[in-house]
Amino acid sequence: MRRSVLAGPVLEVAPKLLGMVLRSTTPDGTVAVRLTEVEAYDGANDPGSHAYRGETARTEVMFGPPGHLYVYFTYGMHFCMNVVAGPDGKPSAVLLRAGEVVEGLDLARARRGHPVEQPAAFNQSAVRKGPVAKLPKPNPDRDLARGPARLCVALGIGREGNGTDLLAKNAPIQLLDGPGYDGVPATGPRVGLREAADRPWRFWIPNDPTVSPYRPHVPKKRA
DNA sequence: CATAGGATGCGCT
DNA sequence: GCGCATCCTATGA
Numbered sequence: 001m002r003r004s005v006l007a008g009p010v011l012e013v014a015p016k017l018l019g020m021v022l023r024s025t026t027p028d029g030t031v032a033v034r035l036t037e038v039e040a041y042d043g044a045n046d047p048g049s050h051a052y053r054g055e056t057a058r059t060e061v062m063f064g065p066p067g068h069l070y071v072y073f074t075y076g077m078h079f080c081m082n083v084v085a086g087p088d089g090k091p092s093a094v095l096l097r098a099g100e101v102v103e104g105l106d107l108a109r110a111r112r113g114h115p116v117e118q119p120a121a122f123n124q125s126a127v128r129k130g131p132v133a134k135l136p137k138p139n140p141d142r143d144l145a146r147g148p149a150r151l152c153v154a155l156g157i158g159r160e161g162n163g164t165d166l167l168a169k170n171a172p173i174q175l176l177d178g179p180g181y182d183g184v185p186a187t188g189p190r191v192g193l194r195e196a197a198d199r200p201w202r203f204w205i206p207n208d209p210t211v212s213p214y215r216p217h218v219p220k221k222r223a
Numbered sequence: 224c225a226t227a228g229g230a231t232g233c234g235c236t
Numbered sequence: 237g238c239g240c241a242t243c244c245t246a247t248g249a
Contacts, residue, residue: 039241041241048241049241050234050241053235056234056235057234058233058234058235072234072241073232073233073234074232074233074240074241074242075230075231075232075240075242075243076230076231076232076233076240077230077231077232077242077243078231078242078243080241080242082241095241097241147242147243148241148242149242149243150242150243190241191241191242192240192241192242193240193241194239194240215242217240218226218227
């Protein structure tokens with residue numbers, strides 16, 4: 001992927017990210033994910049975008065050159081990340097919503113609190129008789145990066161990833177060169193927004209199991 | 224399967 | 237203060 005490609009209109013850039021591989025290396029190791037679901041945010045004309053109301057300390061990366069990572073913190077506990085698109089100064093970005101882990105599966109499982117695999121004997125029926133401690137159901141590998149916040153956890157990306165140039169050769173987080181997905185992407189409304197929820201600016205690889213379930217915005221009830 | 228409620232920090236009005 | 241580009245768990249079919 002060349003930077004000039006990312007400098008195009010965000011609605012053209014977003015589907016081109018499908019099938020591309022994002023690789024993140026930390027002291028713990030390396031995890032890479034093949035992107036299966038993204039959403040376009042077009043700051044200038046898009047009430048759903050964080051950049052819609054102008055540049056702030058939080059959104060400044062989006063106003064910079066394409067190919068950098070915009071990471072934000074939300075709901076008091078989650079990080080989500082975007083690839084900055086469009087020409088310099090036009091604050092558009094592509095939210096990375098889901099992917100398939102293609103490298104570093106064990107590390108991704110550990111980061112997501114996936115239980116360590118037990119010896120075969122542990123699963124024998126004899127052991128399962130009688131009362132057992134109620135444990136959270138282990139997520140299948142399909143869910144490791146299914147959803148924007150999970151994707152960040154699986155890749156080990158937080159605040160410090162904000163602003164990373166994904167096309168720099170020595171960057172800890174890189175968008176790798178590759179063929180990408182060459183089929184026809186599915187499209188639909190974006191997930192969980194209050195504003196501009198109708199714009200069909202979500203793109204995903206059809207029938208891919210790692211694509212997140214659609215959840216419309218639900219207004220909180222008042223007292 | 225579907226729906227509902229809680230957790231939680233911070234950007235913005 | 238309000239509300240969020242979310243996720244997890246519990247509950248009922």
